[in-house]
Amino acid sequence: MARLLLHFGLPLRAFDLELTLPVEGTVALVGPSGAGKTSVLRVVAGLLEPARGGVSLDGRSWNGVPPERRRVGFVFQDYALFPHLSVRANVAFAGPVGDLLERFGIAHLAAARPRELSGGERQRVALARAVARGPEVLLLDEPLAALDAHTKAEVRGELRELLRELALPTLLVTHDYEDAAALADEVGVLVDGRLRQVATPAELVARPADAFVASFTGANLLRGRARRGELTEVTLEGGDLLFSTDDAEGEVGVVVYPWDISLARSHGDDSAQNVIRGEIGSVFEIGNRVRVRIGPVTAEVTASSAERLQLARGGVAYATFKATGTRLVPL
Amino acid sequence: MIRRALVFAATLLALAFLALPIVAIFARLSWGQLATQLSSSLVTDALVVSLKTSAIAQALVLVLGTPAAFVLASHRFRGRSLVVTLVELPIVMPPAVAGIGLLAAFGRFGLLHTGIPFTQTAVVLAVAFVSGPLYVRQAIAAFEAVDETLVAASRTLGAGPVKTFFRVVLPLARGGLGAGEALAFARGLGEFGATIMFAGSLQGVTQTLPLAVYQEFDVNFKLALTLGGLLVLISAALLLTLKWLGSSSTSAFRFAPSTSS
Numbered sequence: 001m002a003r004l005l006l007h008f009g010l011p012l013r014a015f016d017l018e019l020t021l022p023v024e025g026t027v028a029l030v031g032p033s034g035a036g037k038t039s040v041l042r043v044v045a046g047l048l049e050p051a052r053g054g055v056s057l058d059g060r061s062w063n064g065v066p067p068e069r070r071r072v073g074f075v076f077q078d079y080a081l082f083p084h085l086s087v088r089a090n091v092a093f094a095g096p097v098g099d100l101l102e103r104f105g106i107a108h109l110a111a112a113r114p115r116e117l118s119g120g121e122r123q124r125v126a127l128a129r130a131v132a133r134g135p136e137v138l139l140l141d142e143p144l145a146a147l148d149a150h151t152k153a154e155v156r157g158e159l160r161e162l163l164r165e166l167a168l169p170t171l172l173v174t175h176d177y178e179d180a181a182a183l184a185d186e187v188g189v190l191v192d193g194r195l196r197q198v199a200t201p202a203e204l205v206a207r208p209a210d211a212f213v214a215s216f217t218g219a220n221l222l223r224g225r226a227r228r229g230e231l232t233e234v235t236l237e238g239g240d241l242l243f244s245t246d247d248a249e250g251e252v253g254v255v256v257y258p259w260d261i262s263l264a265r266s267h268g269d270d271s272a273q274n275v276i277r278g279e280i281g282s283v284f285e286i287g288n289r290v291r292v293r294i295g296p297v298t299a300e301v302t303a304s305s306a307e308r309l310q311l312a313r314g315g316v317a318y319a320t321f322k323a324t325g326t327r328l329v330p331l
Numbered sequence: 332m333i334r335r336a337l338v339f340a341a342t343l344l345a346l347a348f349l350a351l352p353i354v355a356i357f358a359r360l361s362w363g364q365l366a367t368q369l370s371s372s373l374v375t376d377a378l379v380v381s382l383k384t385s386a387i388a389q390a391l392v393l394v395l396g397t398p399a400a401f402v403l404a405s406h407r408f409r410g411r412s413l414v415v416t417l418v419e420l421p422i423v424m425p426p427a428v429a430g431i432g433l434l435a436a437f438g439r440f441g442l443l444h445t446g447i448p449f450t451q452t453a454v455v456l457a458v459a460f461v462s463g464p465l466y467v468r469q470a471i472a473a474f475e476a477v478d479e480t481l482v483a484a485s486r487t488l489g490a491g492p493v494k495t496f497f498r499v500v501l502p503l504a505r506g507g508l509g510a511g512e513a514l515a516f517a518r519g520l521g522e523f524g525a526t527i528m529f530a531g532s533l534q535g536v537t538q539t540l541p542l543a544v545y546q547e548f549d550v551n552f553k554l555a556l557t558l559g560g561l562l563v564l565i566s567a568a569l570l571l572t573l574k575w576l577g578s579s580s581t582s583a584f585r586f587a588p589s590t591s592s
Contacts, residue, residue: 045487067486068494080484084502093498094488133488 001025004137004169008043008053012036017043017050017193023137026163026170027198028184030177030216036193037173038077041139044171045072057136057169070137073130073168077141079122081114087125090114094132104128120151127162138163138170144179156182157251157330181221182253182331189213205258206293207284214286220261220297222254223331231273231323238296243273246328253329260325261299263292264318265309273323280315294319356559368557376535377543377558384451384539385519388458392466392515397508400470401496415471421464426524429461433529453530454537462519466511473507474500506576513573517566 004023009016017036021027029037042048044055046067054063062070081090088110091097101107104124114122123143130138143159144152160183163170174180180187181201188198189209197209201221208214224236231243234254242254267275278295283306285291290306292299299319301309311317361368368374403415421429433456437447447453477500485495501508523541530537532546540562547555 042483045483047483047486066491067483068489068491070487072487074484074487076480076484078480080478080480082481082484082499093485093490129488 008050010050015193023169025185028172028180031190035190073135074139079126100128140172206298219255226252243323244326248328251331255327258300261321272320276319381539384454388455392463396467404471404474429525430528449531457525458519462515466515469511473504477503509576517569
């Protein structure tokens with residue numbers, strides 16, 4: 001896979017955007033609004049000129065290359081479909097249409113105008129148009145933000161499939177950590193124009209660089225396969241079996257917050273349905289709290305509990321959490 | 332009750348006052364002689380001069396005004412508001428001042444020492460000078476209304492600035508541009524003051540329809556009425572076009588919405 005390298009500085013109104021970020025696979029930029037996330041995408045697309053440094057793809061610098069000569073598939077936040085063109089003409093604007101309308105399930109909308117479409121349909125048109133460009137790099141600005149909760153879950157699964165299929169360096173901007181964890185290989189937390197941390201979603205939960213990252217990164221996302229029953233049974237990639245009160249079938253992500261997970265040195269007898277036994281992978285202090293990684297999950301306990309349990313790397317511990325404390329998201 | 336009656340009476344009076352001269356023109360037209368009047372050389376010459384000079388003037392306004400408006404709409408620079416004010420000045424300037432200004436600029440003893448005054452070219456310049464600003468002003472607003480993100484999207488989709496202008500910006504601004512042009516065309520067609528000072532009123536050369544009305548009204552009032560009726564019809568057609576453009580485009584300028592909403 002190609003490698004996109006971002007290394008630039010750009011003065012913005014409130015702060016300088018200063019960033020070094022290699023992008024292989026999908027990297028999600030998360031952070032509060034106004035952190036400069038969209039500006040990063042605009043720099044990669046050539047719509048903003050950085051003051052220092054620049055962007056390169058596989059070592060080829062894009063400095064001075066105008067947007068129309070960079071092969072970038074940019075999906076804008078509100079999709080930016082041309083209102084005066086039909087769906088087909090919107091896609092054809094970027095390049096040969098081929099079977100893209102069929103592939104994205106929008107063939108029946110070919111003659112429709114964007115204003116006649118639902119949010120999910122617009123998103124598909126925007127993606128088809130970006131793909132028609134024959135991009136070397138994909139840029140997605142809040143691709144799921146404009147969708148209602150139901151459509152969002154469905155579209156997120158489709159988007160994940162598409163990203164895997166395209167296998168392009170992809171930069172994804174989102175304010176929703178869950179979307180980032182579901183779609184991206186790596187997550188970068190951008191605050192006031194600086195990257196606080198870049199890591200895999202699991203690492204970010206286990207070892208947040210600071211309290212802000214910890215508060216922002218929220219949940220564990222465990223991948224597995226769900227089967228319906230009285231409770232939904234999810235077999236995790238590592239073989240552990242979990243239960244959830246959420247209804248789902250097939251490939252899912254199990255979302256569980258670190259502060260909803262209890263730790264014990266021995267297998268107790270409580271009402272929690274889910275028990276994961278594992279070696280303590282890391283112990284990480286954030287103020288008066290400690291994040292402890294056990295097998296695939298990260299738990300957050302108070303510093304005093306951590307001390308009492310004598311948690312240390314290498315020991316064995318049990319992580320328990322309730323079936324009601326989990327949510328299942330389609331992947 | 333009395334208050335409502337007063338409001339009603341005032342409205343009726345205003346409408347009657349605005350409609351009366353138009354009604355009068357058509358009421359006093361000598362319908363029997365209409366065909367002969369319309370085919371008289373004075374009327375046909377004036378119509379040809381009006382349409383020809385308007386067409387050339389409006390072509391100039393479109394060709395020069397459109398890029399100017401686009402540049403003013405899409406660039407922020409020092410002194411921009413001064414330039415915009417300069418563009419708008421001829422709209423509020425008395426036509427007589429426009430005429431004397433054009434003479435001072437293009438006259439034989441003017442700044443540029445040209446032989447333009449009292450030729451058909453002078454009519455074209457006068458019409459362009461007084462009507463162009465209406466178009467440019469409206470075009471700036473139409474271009475500013477085009478979503479910047481769509482322009483950015485077009486660029487990232489492989490279209491350079493020129494292709495982006497013709498395939499995205501121009502189609503999206505079209506309604507507003509059309510409305511502005513209709514307004515400019517109407518203003519240019521009715522141009523009187525600047526034209527009579529700068530171009531004179533020579534039949535078949537510089538005498539436009541309004542100038543012909545003015546020349547005939549104390550010689551042949553019936554003919555002046557016929558010319559007036561012709562101008563009313565052309566103006567009405569333009570106004571309807573303008574309204575139609577206004578309702579078929581979201582970015583278009585509206586004179587006054589015909590329906591309450």
